[in-house]
Structure formats: C-alpha cells, structure tokens
Amino acid sequence: MLTKDFSYHLPDELIASKPLAERSASRMMVIHRETGVIEHRMFTDFPEYLRAEDLLVLNDTKVIPARVFSDDGKIEMLCLDRLSPTEWRCLVRPGKKMREGRTVTTGGTTGTVVEVFENGDRLIRWDTPVDLDKHGHLALPHYMNREDDLSDRERYQTVFAREEGAIAAPTAGLHFTPELLAEIQHAFLTLHVGVGTFRPVSVENLSEHVMHSERYAVTRDTAARVNAASRVIAVGTTVTRVLESLRTDDGRRIAEDDQRGETDIFIHPPYRFGVIGGLLTNFHLPESTLIMLVSAFAGRELVLDAYRQAVERRYRFYSYGDCMLLI
Numbered sequence: 001m002l003t004k005d006f007s008y009h010l011p012d013e014l015i016a017s018k019p020l021a022e023r024s025a026s027r028m029m030v031i032h033r034e035t036g037v038i039e040h041r042m043f044t045d046f047p048e049y050l051r052a053e054d055l056l057v058l059n060d061t062k063v064i065p066a067r068v069f070s071d072d073g074k075i076e077m078l079c080l081d082r083l084s085p086t087e088w089r090c091l092v093r094p095g096k097k098m099r100e101g102r103t104v105t106t107g108g109t110t111g112t113v114v115e116v117f118e119n120g121d122r123l124i125r126w127d128t129p130v131d132l133d134k135h136g137h138l139a140l141p142h143y144m145n146r147e148d149d150l151s152d153r154e155r156y157q158t159v160f161a162r163e164e165g166a167i168a169a170p171t172a173g174l175h176f177t178p179e180l181l182a183e184i185q186h187a188f189l190t191l192h193v194g195v196g197t198f199r200p201v202s203v204e205n206l207s208e209h210v211m212h213s214e215r216y217a218v219t220r221d222t223a224a225r226v227n228a229a230s231r232v233i234a235v236g237t238t239v240t241r242v243l244e245s246l247r248t249d250d251g252r253r254i255a256e257d258d259q260r261g262e263t264d265i266f267i268h269p270p271y272r273f274g275v276i277g278g279l280l281t282n283f284h285l286p287e288s289t290l291i292m293l294v295s296a297f298a299g300r301e302l303v304l305d306a307y308r309q310a311v312e313r314r315y316r317f318y319s320y321g322d323c324m325l326l327i
Contacts, residue, residue: 001269003201003209006295007286008307016320017144019155024177027315029324031306033298038306040313043175046280047183049327054278055229056186057222059170059238061193062161065136065153070104077104078139078167080121080195085129091195092122107135139167139195141319143285156319165192165215171282171319172236187225191216191238191263201287211266211289216242216259223256226275233278233327237290240276240297241265247274268292269300278327283310283317298326 020026028046030039050056066079075098078091088111092098102113109130115123130136138148138156148156158173160181170193196212203209226232226243232253234240245263246254253275266289279297284290295303306324315322 001206003204003206003287005300006288006291006304008304008311010286010311010317014311014314014317014321015143016316016318016322017146019151019174019320020316023155023159023175024180026175027322029306029310029315029322031298031302031324031326033302033326036302038309040309043323044180046175046180046325049278049325050184050233051231053230054185054233055225055231056184056233056235057226057239057243058158058160058173058176058186058188058235059191059193059242060158060160060162060188061166061170061190061238062164063138063157063166063169063193064164065132065138065148066167067137067139068106068130068132068135069137070106071108072105075104077106077122077124078195079132079136080167082165083123086126088124088126089117089121090124091120092124095120095122098122106130141168143318144320160188163190163192163217165190167195168193169319170236170238172280172323174320175323176235185229187222189216189218189222189239189242191242193238200285201289201292206266206268206292209266209289211264213262213264214238214241215262216245218242218246218254218259220256220258223254223259226254227252227256231277232275233280234276235280237279237281237284237293240279240293241267243275244273266292267296269296271296273297278325280323280325282319282321282323283307283315285318294324294326 026043028041028043076093079088081089111124111126245265
C-alpha cells in the first residue's frame with residue numbers, strides 16, 4: 001500500500017491546541033467494524049459498550065519535561081533516553097554546534113558531548129543531574145503551534161501515569177478520570193512514547209518504512225489478565241503495539257511472565273490481529289503510522305469515511321481532541 005492511501009483533508013481550526021475544561025467531556029465516535037455502523041456519542045457513554053468480562057488495558061507511562069535549552073538560549077536539547085542521572089541520549093539543535101567534546105550549560109550544570117551517533121543523536125554527560133522539573137519543558141506536538149504552559153503539566157498527562165520516561169503522552173488515556181476508571185475492569189502496561197511518534201512516513205511505499213523502536217514493560221499479572229479476558233480493549237495505539245508484539249502461537253494471547261523489551265512493530269493493512277478485540281484512540285495525522293494501524297483494525301475505507309464524518313461534524317482532532325471507539 002502507499003502512504004498517500006491514508007490521506008485526508010483536515011481544516012486547521014479543528015486541531016485542538018488546548019484541552020477541554022473536563023477530561024471526560026470529549027465526544028466519542030463509535031465504529032462497529034462488522035456492520036460499518038458509526039455512532040456519535042460522548043466519552044462518558046464509554047462504559048455502555050463494555051461487556052462484563054472485558055479487560056481494558058492502559059499505558060501508565062509518565063511524560064517527562066524532556067525539552068531543555070542552554071542557559072544562553074542557543075542550544076535546544078530533547079532528552080530521548082536518560083541512560084543514567086547524568087547521561088542523556090538526545091536530539092540537539094543546531095547539531096553543528098554540538099560536535100564531540102563541545103560543552104553546554106543548562107541550569108548552571110555543564111554537559112559535554114561524549115559521542116555522536118550515526119543517526120545524529122548525541123550522548124551528553126552532565127557534571128550533575130539537570131533538574132528537569134525546574135528547567136525542562138514538555139515537548140508538545142508541533143501541530144499545537146504553541147509552547148507548553150503550567151496547565152500542560154497536569155493535562156498532558158493521564159491520571160494514572162506513574163512510570164517516567166515518555167516524551168509524548170498516550171493520548172487516548174487522557175479522557176479518563178479516576179471515577180470513570182474505577183467502574184471498569186482494567187490493567188496496565190508501560191510503553192515509553194518516543195520521538196518517533198512525531199516523525200512522518202517519508203517513503204511512498206509502506207513496505208519501505210522503518211518503524212521507530214520504543215521500550216515497554218508488561219507484568220506477569222497483566223499478562224495473565226489479558227489471557228483470561230473474553231475481549232481485550234486497548235486504550236491507544238501504544239498498548240496495541242505492545243500486545244500485538246507479544247502475541248504467541250500456543251493458544252494464549254501473550255506469554256504469562258514479566259516482560260521487558262523494545263518493539264518496532266509496524267501495523268498496517270493487511271494485518272490480522274491476535275490479541276486486541278477493541279480499540280479506543282484519538283484522531284490521528286494524515287499519512288501517519290497511527291492512522292494506518294487503525295485502518296488495519298477496522299478497514300481503510302471505513303476509517304476514512306469515519307474521518308470524513310468527523311470533519312463534517314466538527315470533531316476536535318489530535319492529542320487534546322475527541323476520541324473514537326472501534327469494536
């Protein structure tokens with residue numbers, strides 16, 4: 001398939017740059033995969049679509065303020081991975097000023113470029129740990145066209161976030177409140193959403209696209225509950241990618257033990273799902289790997305028709321936008 005097969009037109013004014021006042025106040029499009037029926041509901045109606053033996057699986061990664069600037073404002077760094085309290089693998093702009101051996105100062109702490117990787121990432125070693133809570137910023141998606149503010153520290157974070165390490169939020173989970181979640185059988189896994197979530201597909205043919213790799217962790221308890229559920233509802237594409245990466249051929253959905261690793265699975269049509277039976281997700285960028293995953297789950301034509309209806313009905317799009325439930 002071609003990248004352009006997953007394009008659609010979105011007016012700029014439908015891109016949500018700010019969250020709603022209430023987390024659960026979003027609209028929810030419901031797509032019935034077998035019949036092709038599309039409903040227009042509110043997210044507060046979500047529990048109505050769950051069966052007694054369903055299991056909701058959510059990503060409990062926590063977004064860190066990973067974007068920092070040098071004290072003179074000339075260098076921007078995005079911490080991709082904290083290898084230790086004083087060592088970062090990061091993106092740097094402008095890269096030409098940060099060759100091996102060069103130094104940078106942030107919050108009074110000096111860092112030295114000790115290695116330049118083949119893909120352009122830098123390994124920076126700091127004299128003392130940089131206080132990200134004080135000097136860092138959230139790396140909000142570019143389509144919001146604004147800098148982060150204090151309110152984003154709470155709203156660009158799920159209410160169940162606990163494992164630090166993500167650059168971007170698992171946005172399907174942003175709609176949940178503690179009260180709503182308490183009504184639903186659920187379990188957690190962790191996938192730290194990386195910078196690749198912002199990178200567009202730059203090839204014409206999907207078979208040539210190389211997916212970014214992201215770190216995950218699944219506990220024995222979550223694995224056992226996934227296998228025991230009558231239907232697994234994934235909250236977000238991140239959860240979907242982890243669970244489908246771990247699928248087995250021995251009659252169980254996934255292996256029942258503690259698992260840690262990295263996944264670079266690229267799910268696009270045609271793909272046969274083996275673990276999840278439902279998906280809650282936000283609306284995604286045209287020609288992105290995320291809309292390709294959703295199209296693999298519900299069919300490209302049905303998904304693109306749903307997006308056309310979403311535009312016509314003025315849904316809010318992307319990270320702070322409305323959501324869709326595919327069952």
